[in-house]
Amino acid sequence: MVSSIRFGGMASGLDTEKIVKELMNAERAPLNRLLKNKQLQEWKRDSYREMNSMLLDFQKSLDSLRFTTNFDKKKAVSDNDSAVTVKTNGKPTLSNYSIKVNQVATAAVPASTSLTPTLANSTTKFTSDFSFEITAGGNTSTINVTTDDTLDSVIRQINQSSSGVKATYFNNQLVLTNSDGTTFDLNVTSGSGAELGLGSTKLTSSAGTPGKDAIVEINGVSHTLKGNTFTYDGMEFTVKQTTVSPVNVSVKADEDAVFNAISNFVTKYNEVIDKVNAKTSEKKNKGYEPLLDEDREKLSETVAEKMENMAKSGILQRDSTLTSVLNSMRFALTNPLKGADASFDTLSEIGITGATNSKYAYLDKGKLYIDETKLREAINKNGEKVVQLFTQYSSNKDANETGLAQRMYDELNKTIKLLSSKAGNSTAAVDDSEIGKNLSRISDDINSWQDRLKKTEDRYWKQFTAMETALSKYNSQSSWFTNMSSGQ
Numbered sequence: 254m255v256s257s258i259r260f261g262g263m264a265s266g267l268d269t270e271k272i273v274k275e276l277m278n279a280e281r282a283p284l285n286r287l288l289k290n291k292q293l294q295e296w297k298r299d300s301y302r303e304m305n306s307m308l309l310d311f312q313k314s315l316d317s318l319r320f321t322t323n324f325d326k327k328k329a330v331s332d333n334d335s336a337v338t339v340k341t342n343g344k345p346t347l348s349n350y351s352i353k354v355n356q357v358a359t360a361a362v363p364a365s366t367s368l369t370p371t372l373a374n375s376t377t378k379f380t381s382d383f384s385f386e387i388t389a390g391g392n393t394s395t396i397n398v399t400t401d402d403t404l405d406s407v408i409r410q411i412n413q414s415s416s417g418v419k420a421t422y423f424n425n426q427l428v429l430t431n432s433d434g435t436t437f438d439l440n441v442t443s444g445s446g447a448e449l450g451l452g453s454t455k456l457t458s459s460a461g462t463p464g465k466d467a468i469v470e471i472n473g474v475s476h477t478l479k480g481n482t483f484t485y486d487g488m489e490f491t492v493k494q495t496t497v498s499p500v501n502v503s504v505k506a507d508e509d510a511v512f513n514a515i516s517n518f519v520t521k522y523n524e525v526i527d528k529v530n531a532k533t534s535e536k537k538n539k540g541y542e543p544l545l546d547e548d549r550e551k552l553s554e555t556v557a558e559k560m561e562n563m564a565k566s567g568i569l570q571r572d573s574t575l576t577s578v579l580n581s582m583r584f585a586l587t588n589p590l591k592g593a594d595a596s597f598d599t600l601s602e603i604g605i606t607g608a609t610n611s612k613y614a615y616l617d618k619g620k621l622y623i624d625e626t627k628l629r630e631a632i633n634k635n636g637e638k639v640v641q642l643f644t645q646y647s648s649n650k651d652a653n654e655t656g657l658a659q660r661m662y663d664e665l666n667k668t669i670k671l672l673s674s675k676a677g678n679s680t681a682a683v684d685d686s687e688i689g690k691n692l693s694r695i696s697d698d699i700n701s702w703q704d705r706l707k708k709t710e711d712r713y714w715k716q717f718t719a720m721e722t723a724l725s726k727y728n729s730q731s732s733w734f735t736n737m738s739s740g741q
Contacts, residue, residue, distance in 0.1 A: 343487025383444025537567025
């Protein structure tokens with residue numbers, strides 16, 4: 254399509270381009286408001302999604318507290334680590350074990366001997382042929398050596414022989430061993446074995462020492478074991494020395510694991526409280542709005558970024574959904590647990606409380622604090638009741654009968670669903686959330702206004718072009734009359 258011709262002040266001398274631009278600036282005001290509103294909605298959507306992602310991570314972390322099985326961790330302790338050490342790798346069935354070490358396992362020392370070859374290195378060839386026999390356990394193997402052989406090839410022959418003797422070259426010595434511990438003989442049968450380090454007489458290896466098994470009594474039952482480390486009833490034992498009397502191994506709940514799980518929960522809860530409070534109390538800067546493209550072009554990148562951050566600030570100030578989740582989380586943690594021991598039905602009774610009573614307590618905005626001594630004492634003396642406070646199951650889904658971790662999980666679930674309905678998520682193929690639908694309507698309105706403004710701008714140009722054409726005709730006629738008058 255050929256664009257229409259525009260006359261810009263050729264007859265009138267007016268700056269038509271500037272006049273039309275100023276007229277359109279006024280006409281564009283509704284479109285600019287839509288563009289700014291769209292940016293605000295996108296910022297709000299992204300902030301909601303950021304908060305929702307954080308809440309979802311916190312919710313997932315509650316799995317370590319919601320289920321009793323996660324607290325069912327055992328810790329085994331030996332009362333004599335110098336003789337017997339132990340660690341759990343399963344679930345022991347007893348609370349105490351008696352371990353008496355009658356014999357510690359020792360490794361076998363193989364029968365061995367060493368030769369000192371006269372060759373320069375293991376790849377040097379022999380200068381003469383000879384043969385020797387290896388006799389071990391009544392079995393004899395003959396090793397033939399020629400001038401094509403080196404120490405490396407002789408070692409291969411020995412290791413592949415049926416004698417059971419193995420050879421290796423180390424520190425200029427040929428070391429031969431027999432792993433079954435029996436002695437063996439080396440005997441030159443032809444030629445001279447001097448280059449290998451063998452003399453004319455038979456050479457007998459040193460005697461080896463057989464290994465010993467470990468012998469231990471576990472709860473009065475004797476066991477013979479191949480090594481000093483073994484697994485028994487969900488525990489890994491290592492015996493180090495014999496004992497005159499039994500070593501006691503006690504098994505109890507892993508109190509550190511329980512404490513760490515609760516401590517991690519409090520840390521994550523406080524992080525969520527901080528981030529949500531920061532977002533809902535963020536200062537809103539009056540007079541700052543999203544920048545339009547033409548505004549951004551007039552500014553440096555640094556200034557534009559600063560102004561946009563000022564405009565973004567406070568986008569979720571006093572947001573009802575986020576302030577509501579803070580309140581619901583507090584209620585979930587403060588309401589006593591129905592059906593639990595009255596001395597262990599709230600967090601405060603196990604050493605977890607809010608800020609101390611002072612004029613500055615309000616600044617913490619609901620954060621939790623742990624009295625480590627009190628919490629550890631509660632876990633040590635009443636571990637099952639502490640675990641019950643977090644994990645109790647309610648068959649009728651009564652929140653007051655539900656453990657604190659599940660309560661928190663359920664409250665977060667409500668907020669996560671609500672935020673998703675408001676802002677959707679970035680992975681969804683279609684965004685049918687509240688803000689998503691609103692953005693779709695705004696985009697349609699923007700498209701309509703852009704079409705309308707295009708037509709309005711074309712109309713202005715047609716009007717000015719018509720004016721310029723009329724003025725041009727008028728000026729032409731005026732010149733003709735002037736010329737006619739001057740000719741009479």
